[in-house]
Amino acid sequence: MSLLRFFCQRCYQPLRLTQSGKALGLDTSQEPAASKLPSAHQERGDAPEEGSTPAAVEADVEELQNGASGRAHPGDGGVSGPCSSIFTLLGRLSSGRTLHSIQLSVQGTFDIISGEGDRDQPLCQDCTDNLLEHLDTQLMTSESDVQAYKRRLEGVDEDRREALQEELKDAELEEARLARELEETEKNRERAAAALEAAEAETELLEQQERQYQRDYSRLLWQQLDLSDELQSVENQLRYAQAQLAWLEKTNAWRATFEIRDDGPLASINNFRLGCLPAVPVGWGEISAAWGQAALLLLALSRKAGLQFRRFRLVPCGTRSRLQHLSKDSVELPLFFHQGRGGPSYGEFDRAMLAFLDCMQQFKEEAERGEEPGVCMPCRMHARRGLIAEPGASGEGYSIRSESNTEERWSEALRLVLTNLKCSLDWVCSRYCQK
Incomplete structure (x- = not known):
């Protein structure tokens, strides 16, 4: 029989187990004695008594007792409240117990400690009565609180x-x-x-x-800038064209085309001198070119005035200009001269100059026929005789013939011819070229 005992978990008095405790193999017949506790007063090196279990089994029991007694004994002066998981093993195992019974006892003890079993906590009779009184007191207090709460609710x-x-x-x-x-x-x-x-x-x-x-706007803006530049360029061109037009409107095409100078010793038309002097020799080529420019000017003036010559027709051809006779099977009179074989004679050249003077006479008569003031030709002309006189002169004037005439008088007669052409040009410009 073992000497295993249990204490009350409240007052730590020895407990007497019921029949369920005996079924675990625990012996409660022997009184607890502190001197018989193998784990409280013996050291690990003491030899076991005769008839006890082997050393290995007793060591396991000692470890079990040490693990289960995690608190002080009641004789040590410690006071503790009830605890559901702390117990103290008393006594020692009998030498006649087997390992299986020891395992069952340890398993049941651990179930009680951990609270996993269906066994109640070990308490003594007095502690149980005290616990029930305490619970009755709590129950009465709770019932009184409930009654007071009901009365308060009813009030x-x-x-x-x-x-x-x-x-x-x-x-x-x-x-x-x-x-x-x-x-x-x-x-x-x-x-x-x-x-x-x-x-x-x-x-x-x-x-x-x-x-x-935004992309369309940027593209259109770029096009606008290009068109603005183009418009500015066109406006600049327009202003330039307008300036040129104004300059051209102020410019007389007749005077710009035909420039006549008669204030020197020799008259000239378009820088071609007409006549020659001993001191100023002039070649026949330049004189022929001057006659060609004079024939072109007289023909242009007659067409502008609507005049048709009756006896001769002017054919201006530069240095080879001529006049055609309208009544004598289109006889041509050369208005040029050059020395050498095959060239015109002085007689033919003189007849051509006389015919030119006759055309100038017809132009003057046609111009003076209108209601408006006629052309002012200051030099008097006698076409049949081939004479031309200065304004206000009492004599017959100068002969336009080159044969049997001096160079000075012939050149003077030619100068007077260009003077009349210059006055005729001014008359046409003032009458037909106004805006």
């Missing part, structure tokens, strides 16, 4: 209760209203989310359109 004013009921109903109605508002708000939030998504899509589309419009 509440009926009006106050109705007011509270009304407030509760209002609160419930407010809760329902807020729930409906919350539901409506959720719906509005969903609609707003859909509208926001549509607005974002529209915004993206508008941004794309804006970028496209």
